[in-house]
Amino acid sequence: MSDNSKNTQHTAPPSWWTTPLLRVLLSQILGFAIAFAGALSTTALTGQTIHPLVTLLVQGIVAGFIGHRMGLAIWWVPVQILLPPATLIATAWQVPPWIFLLIFIVMLLVYWNTARNRVPLYLTNKTTWAALNELLPVQKGGQFIDIGCGIGGALLYLARQRPDMTFTGIESAPLPFLLSWLRRLLTGSRNVILKYGDFWKEDLSRYDVAYAFLSPQPMPRLYEKVVAEMKPDTLFISNSFVVPDNSADEIAEVDDARETKLHLWRN
Ligand SMILES: C[S@@+](CC[C@H](N)C(=O)[O-])C[C@H]1O[C@@H](n2cnc3c(N)ncnc32)[C@H](O)[C@@H]1O
Known part of the structure; x- marks a missing residue:
């Protein structure tokens, strides 16, 4: 191992910025503001109502882009895109709330470290x-x-x-x-x-x-x-x-x- 290893700097101590979930939240809020402002402007200008699913998809795309620019890992992009429309679809289908709780618990047990340590689970092939x-x-x-x-x-x-x-x-x-x-x-x-x-x-x-x-x-x-x-x-x-x-x-x-x-x- 090389000698300059002894001089390796410690990574900066965690701040709120290093917590991915806060950046996800911030990018979704910005995505929401941009998508809904866009939808309302389009309706005002053209008289056409934009379907909420489309607006939420745009929110997800904008949030995915902003989140990536904020330094979130690339795998957050599809998650961010799907999150807002999935919420609407789940509400429309009247998915029982315990399903979300179950999914949340399973995700928590698998991705225990991901938010804190930034190490998700993927496997050596x-x-x-x-x-x-x-x-x-x-x-x-x-x-x-x-x-x-x-x-x-x-x-x-x-x-x-x-x-x-x-x-x-x-x-x-x-x-x-x-x-x-x-x-x-x-x-x-x-x-x-x-x-x-x-x-x-x-x-x-x-x-x-x-x-x-x-x-x-x-x-x-x-x-x-x-x-x-x-x-x-x-x-x-x-x-x-x-x-x-x-x-x-x-x-x-x-x-x-x-x-x-x-x-x-x-x-
Ligand atoms: C990318 S996976 C690799 C799994 C396995 N080594 C392989 O190659 O198939 C990384 C694993 O490290 C675990 N991990 C992350 N931080 C950890 C920590 N501080 N202590 C123990 N395990 C940790 C995660 O939960 C995850 O299962």
Whole structure:
């Protein structure tokens, strides 16, 4: 790992601006004002009434655009576009309120960290599992950690390939953790350890290989943690996300549809 790693700056402390939901709210309010002003002006000028669904769709499009300009991740754009018309459709169809509560609870249990840590759930694909397997140490034994292990797919696959190694996964979102726990139970993977909790509190010093597939936001702080805690002759792998000002020692390119890059730092 490069020497300038010690100089990596901590990310700024969270302010209201770093909370995506507040930016979503602000962009929807602006979207609402612009769309409804547009609809009312059109009616005044042409005498044509604009269907509320169209106005709400315009609200969503404007909010999606403004939110993106405010720095929200690209996946918020379709969510922002669909949100206002979906509200009207749900009201028209008289969807029972408990359905929304159920959806909200499931989303909360899956995307537990997304608003706070800016790390949503998406999964390492199977081609990348195989590429990770190629990067494991050749000598027998060793400890691997998946930092934010999601539903445990990568972990269980690697544990099958390398019964001589121990694979630890740490996950703080309840539903993905429960799924990974059930999968380990069903597959009887004895060399897999699952921990429910916050990876910032996990000591990385006992791992030979640490793997993360997170988002750009935690990378500077995570890299500092890796440099401070991981021992010599260890490997840190980041799927897709770079560390600003600390380029990887090596990049492994995966032959998959999304052209995954595994960024490798050797300690
Ligand atoms: C993009 S997913 C990757 C899942 C898995 N590693 C994979 O590659 O298939 C990132 C996961 O990290 C989890 N996560 C985010 N912040 C965390 C934290 N502070 N502690 C533990 N898990 C966290 C999220 O809940 C999410 O499941």
